[in-house]
Amino acid sequence: MKKIAIIGAGISGISAAKLLAEDFDISVFEKESTIGGLIKCEDINGNLFHRVGGHVFNTKVKEVSEWFWKHFDKEKDFLQAKRNAKILLNNTLIDYPLENYLYQLDEKSFKKIMEELQELSKASGKKTYDNFEDFLKGSFGDKLYHLYFKPYNAKIWKTDLRNIPLEWLEGKLPMPDIEEILINNKMRKEEEEMVHATFYYPKKGGSQFIINTIAKGLKKIFTNTPIKSIQETTDGFILSGDRHFDKVVFTGDVRQLHSIYRGMGDDLTEALQSVKNLKSNGTSNIFCETDDNDISWLYLPDITKAHRIIYTGNFSSMNNQGSKRKTCVVEFSGKYSFEEMKEEIKMLPGNLTPLAYNYEPNSYVIHEKDTKEKINHLKNKLELKGFYLTGRFAEWEYYNMDKSIEASMNVRKKILKNS
Ligand SMILES: Cc1cc2nc3c(=O)[nH]c(=O)nc-3n(C[C@H](O)[C@H](O)[C@H](O)COP(=O)(O)OP(=O)(O)OC[C@H]3O[C@@H](n4cnc5c(N)ncnc54)[C@H](O)[C@@H]3O)c2cc1C
Incomplete structure (x- = not known):
């Protein structure tokens, strides 16, 4: 061989x-x-800490799905959950993705954004964009760009969005359709097509369980x-x-x-x-106890330097075995110390109590x-x-x-x- x-x-x-x-x-x-790379998890006094993000599994690729599920007993090993993502904008919780739930904004902002989107939808012909900023402005309009997409993406990418070419998006995110956004807001239709709209999550051990199980049978891992x-x-x-x-x-x-x-x-x-x-960005994560809620991901365009909270404690009850409260991960793009993150999370909802932290130098490619x-x-x-x-x-x-x-x-x- x-x-x-x-x-x-x-x-x-x-x-x-x-x-x-x-x-x-x-x-x-x-x-x-330990094996796992970015999907490594750690036990913190009986609670499961995803050291980077909070990995859930989902795929639309048939070949991947068939191969992946060969390694598991889907019913026994995994939970299937529906994404319940929210955005905390101006101290109000709004459903995610924002463009489909504009009617949850205050009336004045809603009207202005809808007017702008209607204008954009009248422009004929297929638009092509050279960079990420133009794409966001052209797809969602200036107002929505400045309200949400710009501050949120600036936190994650920490770089001028005009320098990010559009080709990196291809096949990774669903392309927005203004007509659809308008209809969704008029009909108040729930989205189903987003990445991870529903997802699978291991009952026990999070993504570390995934990698450990797939690795079974490999005799030479050094x-x-x-x-x-x-x-x-x-x-x-x-x-x-x-x-x-x-x-x-x-x-x-x-x-x-x-x-x-x-x-x-x-x-x-x-x-x-x-x-x-x-160029790449690292991610700093602070693992916390939180008050109860039913959210999976909370996006944070404003308030603090953190850009989202992942309520990993809601993904499986086995993730909170060492605490009376639920657990979650607050994510920051870039390098922050434990002390800095402790200060920042005081501004966030849920009475967060820090348990542990991690800095991963490689997480987002630019x-x-x-x-x-x-x-x-x-x-x-x-x-x-x-x-x-x-x-x-x-x-x-x-x-x-x-x-x-x-x-x-x-x-x-x-x-x-x-x-
Ligand atoms: C914040 C965040 C959240 C995410 N959430 C999700 C999610 O919910 N669902 C999802 O499907 N995906 C998610 N992802 C994406 C997912 O993490 C990646 O697709 C995946 O982990 C990449 O795996 P990899 O093996 O390519 O890289 P890595 O995980 O980086 O693995 C590379 C490995 O190589 C090792 N290595 C490097 N150099 C050497 C060397 N010279 N010698 C020996 N070993 C070496 C490293 O130590 C590491 O273990 C998320 C990513 C991030 C950053």
């Missing part, structure tokens, strides 16, 4: 390993002490094993100086490859250097005009050598878990074809 090394044991690496294990001798290398060097040879690769593999699947941070990858012959230096300064081109160029060059990039930070894609799995499926197909 040919030997394949998988670098990284997040959902991309573990899925790739599982998918390839039937045909190849697989070894997975993970620099941290944790605490950072791959610090990759030497290309005539018949494969040598990792960290002593382990030989025929092929490599890399799911780590593509920006770091220039310092660990040593090629031969065909020069990759330029392609590796071209991606070393891609696209600039030529990012996709640079990544594709590098990917193609590496694939010719038997080195595959897959995952959120290896491909610099705004993937959810299901898209990460789909990307690993595509890598498997390529490897089988090239073997």
